[in-house]
Amino acid sequence: MLNVLTKQNSAANHFLAEIRDKDLQQDRMRFRRNLERLGEIFAYEISKTLTYVPAEIETPLGIAETSLLSEQPVLATVLRAGIPMHQGMLNVFDQADCAFIGAYRKTKKSGTFEIRKEYVSTVNLDNRTLILIDPMLATGKTVVLTCKELLDDFAIKSLIVVSAIASEEGITHVQAFLPQAQLWVGNIDSELTSKAYIVPGLGDAGDLAYGMKE
Numbered sequence: 131m132l133n134v135l136t137k138q139n140s141a142a143n144h145f146l147a148e149i150r151d152k153d154l155q156q157d158r159m160r161f162r163r164n165l166e167r168l169g170e171i172f173a174y175e176i177s178k179t180l181t182y183v184p185a186e187i188e189t190p191l192g193i194a195e196t197s198l199l200s201e202q203p204v205l206a207t208v209l210r211a212g213i214p215m216h217q218g219m220l221n222v223f224d225q226a227d228c229a230f231i232g233a234y235r236k237t238k239k240s241g242t243f244e245i246r247k248e249y250v251s252t253v254n255l256d257n258r259t260l261i262l263i264d265p266m267l268a269t270g271k272t273v274v275l276t277c278k279e280l281l282d283d284f285a286i287k288s289l290i291v292v293s294a295i296a297s298e299e300g301i302t303h304v305q306a307f308l309p310q311a312q313l314w315v316g317n318i319d320s321e322l323t324s325k326a327y328i329v330p331g332l333g334d335a336g337d338l339a340y341g342m343k344e
């Protein structure tokens with residue numbers, strides 16, 4: 131299932147516009163904060179799709195009836211670009227367990243690249259809802275590789291993938307290899323460069339948030 135945040139106009143349009151804007155994105159704090167704000171909006175929207183149980187809250191004056199999440203999802207992030215959106219989602223799912231994955235593109239002599247995954251730190255994901263956060267869904271290969279390994283290792287109950295900007299190719303790849311995933315994206319862009327950057331995209335999200343890597 132594909133959900134596009136900007137299908138309906140909202141404040142999210144502004145945050146997406148600002149992270150794309152080549153002048154505004156030079157303000158690193160604003161860039162990170164906008165990704166964080168998008169994470170908060172995604173989390174709020176996704177929270178409407180989760181399971182709730184009836185609850186009673188004791189106030190100073192009586193008992194208030196409500197419904198609360200039956201469990202918090204697990205938030206998983208691909209380092210390092212995912213960190214600001216991860217924090218935004220954690221602001222909403224504020225008791226969530228977290229998982230962190232270190233993955234990078236290893237460029238070959240031919241100019242093509244493969245995804246290398248080195249570091250995984252996760253809680254037990256058996257019977258949990260896993261939300262994988264990757265702000266830029268370019269080829270979709272990192273997300274598929276990461277999720278497939280986690281799905282092999284754990285009996286994950288449901289899988290949600292969240293990206294601020296996704297390419298059409300990335301969405302097709304995820305839908306083909308992770309048909310069970312619910313996909314939440316901010317905007318969809320049509321092009322990928324030969325180096326797998328999204329066009330118009332925004333550039334390199336990790337570099338803009340944390341500085342140019344070597």
Ligand SMILES: O=c1cc[nH]c(=O)[nH]1
Nearest residue numbers: 266268327328334335
């Ligand atoms: O366009 C892209 C693609 C992958 N990662 C980025 O940061 N930007």
